[in-house]
Amino acid sequence: MAERTLIIIKPDAVQRHLVGEIIGRFEKKGFKIVAAKFLQLSEKQTGQLYAAHVEKAFYKPLVKYISSAPLLVMVWEADGIIDMARKMMGATFGYYAEMGTIRGDFSSSERYNLVHGSDSPESAQQEIKLFFAPNEMVDYKFTDSHWLYGKNT
Numbered sequence: 001m002a003e004r005t006l007i008i009i010k011p012d013a014v015q016r017h018l019v020g021e022i023i024g025r026f027e028k029k030g031f032k033i034v035a036a037k038f039l040q041l042s043e044k045q046t047g048q049l050y051a052a053h054v055e056k057a058f059y060k061p062l063v064k065y066i067s068s069a070p071l072l073v074m075v076w077e078a079d080g081i082i083d084m085a086r087k088m089m090g091a092t093f094g095y096y097a098e099m100g101t102i103r104g105d106f107s108s109s110e111r112y113n114l115v116h117g118s119d120s121p122e123s124a125q126q127e128i129k130l131f132f133a134p135n136e137m138v139d140y141k142f143t144d145s146h147w148l149y150g151k152n153t
């Protein structure tokens with residue numbers, strides 16, 4: 001199976017009507033969506049997602065931001081997706097992110113940054129488990145997968 005990553009369209013992106021824009025970028029890149037849930041996270045669930053940041057000064061405002069309004073949590077799949085999705089998201093804050101990235105194009109904030117993507121295979125596995133049971137992820141093939149992922153061999 002190809003690599004999978006957890007992508008979250010964060011509350012600011014939902015409120016700013018950017019859900020379709022962000023999904024569209026991943027979809028056009030050729031990534032495959034295998035699971036999705038639209039929900040509002042409790043502070044406890046948000047704390048589990050960001051457990052690695054519990055000691056940081058920005059932890060409390062981060063939990064408040066993420067649990068304050070609904071978001072869209074998804075699993076996407078493709079070989080190399082973890083790194084590619086992070087590149088497409090751009091640097092953590094839109095203020096610094098390159099133009100052409102999601103954060104660079106749509107965020108100017110140093111807190112709200114529209115999107116989350118797992119940063120390693122280990123975190124992807126852990127983060128996916130927080131939101132989806134194995135049978136909630138759908139296995140299927142794209143009919144054009146040769147054209148999407150082919151290596152011309």
Ligand code: IDP
Pocket residue numbers: 053058062091092110111112113115116117119
């Ligand atoms: P990432 O989302 O680019 O992987 P992380 O360092 O994992 O960035 O931080 C997780 C989230 O915490 C960020 O996406 C952002 O929402 C928030 N955050 C990170 N650093 C700061 C900060 O210095 N001030 C306020 N919020 C921050």
Ligand code: MG
Pocket residue numbers: 117119
């Ligand atoms: Mg991170």
